[in-house]
Amino acid sequence: MAKKLYTKIxxxxxxxxxQVIKNDHFSEYNFYDPSSxxxxxxxxxxxxxxxHEITNIEERRWVKEEQVNSDIAAEAIKNACQDxxxxxxELDFIIIGHNFGDVEAGRTHTDVLPSLANKVKGILKIKNPACICHDVIAGCPGWTQAMIVADAYIRSETHQRGVVVGSDVLSRISDPHDRDSMIYADGAxxxxxxxxxxxxxxGVLAHSSRSDSIPYANLLIMGESMNPDYESDDLFIKMKGHKLYVYALNFVPGVVKASLDKAGITLGDVKKVLIHQANEKMDEAILKGVFKLYDEKNIPEGIMPMSINKLGxxxxxxxxxxxxxxxxxxxxxxxxxxGDYIILCSVGxxxxxNSIVYKW
Structure with a gap:
């Protein structure tokens, strides 16, 4: 068999x-009903x-007051390069999937100029001008989308090696009067x-993607506080949780199956499914939907690792x-x-x- 070029991690x-933020941190918050x-x-x-019953989130992590998104993204890159x-x-490119850039403590104003990747290159003091930088803004699937872009760079032989980052600080763009604020966390x-x-x-064997902007583009938007008396024109992340849940259950399983079909393997070959940690019950329902497409009822124990309970x-x-x-x-x-086949999947x-099939 002739050799082919693959993208490997x-x-x-x-x-x-x-900073660990437990659920009881929100005990004194004033939450408002989004309808009334x-x-x-x-x-x-x-x-x-x-x-907690719905999401299984017990605690989440928030950045320190003096930190911004580019700081934690840079730290993750240093750790990955050391590993x-x-x-x-030696990096040919830096691609960062994120959504809000750098948001300083006490503000909701987003800062995406220059790009987060360029800021991080400066923080890391990478002088090589041939190391290109750009961001990918695609909601929660930013890292999986960036991985697909990196795979295209490598397979086209445009670039040989780079780093792909997913990094967000959601604690600073969440509405303290919205109960959904308990979902959001920070990390890179x-x-x-x-x-x-x-x-x-x-490495990367195949991937499949879809975007449904009509009629689903407004399931996650930036909007005003739930508190009508909030004295600011700040905008916060707003989520139509139930509709997003239904959308994910209807469409994610099919995208996962399409990626497996492209890779020429079946669900029985897959050892791990690493899916975006959005809501544990939703992720469990998505996994059941994938197995249903293969007429499989028995889901192997431990096939879908979860970190959301501690990291949000x-x-x-x-x-x-x-x-x-x-x-x-x-x-x-x-x-x-x-030799393990794994799925890397996200929705947002x-x-x-996006669903990526990867052979370790």
Missing amino acids: IGTGSCIPE KQPFDKTNEEIIKKF AGIELD GATVVQGVWSDEPT NSSTATVPTLLDLILKGKMENQEIKE AGMNI
């Missing part, structure tokens, strides 16, 4: 903020209990990718962070072995879905 890294714009008639204890055994100046994950010639399939939803960062934790032996009873704003 040669190192992973992450930056999980130190009036305070809920339920206690915060009831709201938090129901939230790969390469110097920062990075993967160093490199082109490898091989006569056996390896850090948007673009959830999948690369989860991958790094597994590979570093920090996820109990989870491992990825050489737009609405966008």
Whole structure:
């Protein structure tokens, strides 16, 4: 068999903020009903209990006051390059999937100029002008979309090695009067990718994507506070949770199957499904939907690792962070072995879905 060029992950890294925010942090918040714009008639204890039942989030991580998104993205890249055994100046490209750029403490104003990737290159003091930088803004699937872009760079032989990052600070663009604010977290994950010639399939084998802007573009938007008396024109992330849930269940399983079909393997070959950590019940329902497409009722235990209970939803960062934790032996009873087929999947704003089939 003639050798082909494949995109392989040669190192992973992450930056999980130190500040732990448990659910009881929200006990004194004033949450408002999105329909009536009036305070809920339920206690915060009831709201938090129901939230935990649905999402299984117990705690999440927030950045320190002096940190911004580019800081944690840079840290994740340093960790990934160290893991790969390469110097920062050996990178041909830096691609960062994110949504809000750098947001300073006490503000909701987003800053995406210059691009986050360019800011990070400056923080890391990478002088090589041949190392190109750009961002990918695609909602929560930003990292998976950036991986697909990186795969195209490598397969076209435009570039040979680079780093792909998912990094977001959602704590600063969440409405303190919106109960959905309990979902959001901060974090960064990075993967160093490199082109490898091989006569056996390896690395990124296939991927499938879809975008449904009509009629789903407004399921995640920036909007005013739930509190009608909020004295600011700040905009916060707003989510139509139930409609997003239904959308994901209807369409994500099909995209996963399409990627497996392109790779020429079946669901039975897959050892791990790493899906965006948005909501544990939603992810479980999506996985059931995938198995249903193959008329499979028995889902192998441990096939879908979850980190959301301790890390919350850090948007673009959830999948690369989860991958790094597994590979570093920090996820109990989870491992990825050489030769394993894994799925890397995300769904989010737009609405966008990506599924990547990867052979370790």
